[in-house]
Amino acid sequence: MTEIVLDTLGKDFGSFTALRDMDLTIRDGEFMALLGPSGCGKSTTMNMIAGMLEPTRGQIRFDGKRIDGVPMAKRGVGFVFQNYAIFTHMSVRENLAYGPKAQGMSRAEVTRRVSDIAELLQLTPMLDRRAAGLSVNILQRIAIGRSAAVEPAIFLLDEPLSNVDAAFRAVMRSELKGLQRRFSQTMVYVTHDQLEAMTMADRIAVMDHGRLLQVGTPLEVYNNPSDTFVARFIGSPGMNLIPARVDGDTAHMDGIGALTLTAAPGTAQVLAGFRPEVVHPDDDGPLAMGVEIVEHIGARTIVHLRAGETEVKAVLDAEHTAPREGQAFRFRVDAADIRLFDPATGAAMKRHG
Numbered sequence: 001m002t003e004i005v006l007d008t009l010g011k012d013f014g015s016f017t018a019l020r021d022m023d024l025t026i027r028d029g030e031f032m033a034l035l036g037p038s039g040c041g042k043s044t045t046m047n048m049i050a051g052m053l054e055p056t057r058g059q060i061r062f063d064g065k066r067i068d069g070v071p072m073a074k075r076g077v078g079f080v081f082q083n084y085a086i087f088t089h090m091s092v093r094e095n096l097a098y099g100p101k102a103q104g105m106s107r108a109e110v111t112r113r114v115s116d117i118a119e120l121l122q123l124t125p126m127l128d129r130r131a132a133g134l135s136v137n138i139l140q141r142i143a144i145g146r147s148a149a150v151e152p153a154i155f156l157l158d159e160p161l162s163n164v165d166a167a168f169r170a171v172m173r174s175e176l177k178g179l180q181r182r183f184s185q186t187m188v189y190v191t192h193d194q195l196e197a198m199t200m201a202d203r204i205a206v207m208d209h210g211r212l213l214q215v216g217t218p219l220e221v222y223n224n225p226s227d228t229f230v231a232r233f234i235g236s237p238g239m240n241l242i243p244a245r246v247d248g249d250t251a252h253m254d255g256i257g258a259l260t261l262t263a264a265p266g267t268a269q270v271l272a273g274f275r276p277e278v279v280h281p282d283d284d285g286p287l288a289m290g291v292e293i294v295e296h297i298g299a300r301t302i303v304h305l306r307a308g309e310t311e312v313k314a315v316l317d318a319e320h321t322a323p324r325e326g327q328a329f330r331f332r333v334d335a336a337d338i339r340l341f342d343p344a345t346g347a348a349m350k351r352h353g
């Protein structure tokens, strides 16, 4: 187990800054997801931790020791990429045994590790199959197993599930979590998929445009996003953000109605944020919008509401009768579920009271 510290870490490519002043501590045995849209600097960060890229500024420390400058092979990290890197001319068993053998482990130890990993990743029935000809899903499972077999102190995974199909992705999410519990490794997982980050990570580092915006548990970033980017990026659909005028403890939203707040931030123009899941249908509710589209997704219904230019999404569960398109929809949002953001900077506004 290893603690990773990124200390004002930065990376430039020529005059382009891909990562600026990133401060992040990844604790011993923690599952940290680096989450953000394409190009935000996740892979750049990961490649510097792995040793494939050297930082332009700042330091990387493993358990207090500076590691930037240390060759990749000496860092004790396992790395799995989006595109599986496995030897297709070898059997599954040979692929899994490759790392432990290369590290000079005894035959008995190699055998133990291979059967352990194969069991964990459900590869036991195909240990003697040649890798060539196996499905993409299985190949990625082998790639993960191959890196895990050496039991690295740090396990880095860069979008390992982006090329596998949706059903398999769901299975792998729980298997990866199981793998980490089993070995208690420090795990850093790069993804642009908020669902992967939310379901697997102990904490999530949300990034955009080379900046770290927020670090927190999945519930923290979901409940208290630091800004409007995180608010929209986390959740499916993301948080509703509605222009509102606050006066006392009331936020007025043009053409929709008024929200009552838990405390009075004075008079201000704000973005009132609330999750689609906290929209409660209520015939006597203070808010009203027109129903534009109703999407039934299994037990959930996503209702797209509109009033003029303003759109709101509501997620209703099975106990509610879904409204019909073209109808008016009355609802309420409880004061505790409302977040306020500064419309100029996008930053979350401090809660008063």
Ligand SMILES: Nc1ncnc2c1ncn2[C@@H]1O[C@H](COP(=O)(O)OP(=O)(O)OP(=O)(O)O)[C@@H](O)[C@H]1O
Binding pocket: 013, 016, 018, 036, 037, 038, 039, 040, 041, 042, 043, 044, 045, 192
């Ligand atoms: N070797 C390089 N030379 C120049 N620019 C680079 C290089 N590597 C990355 N970049 C740029 O740095 C930015 C961050 O890239 P990075 O790969 O870290 O993003 P990412 O968040 O991992 O996105 P993706 O999921 O698309 O890889 C991008 O704008 C990318 O074009």
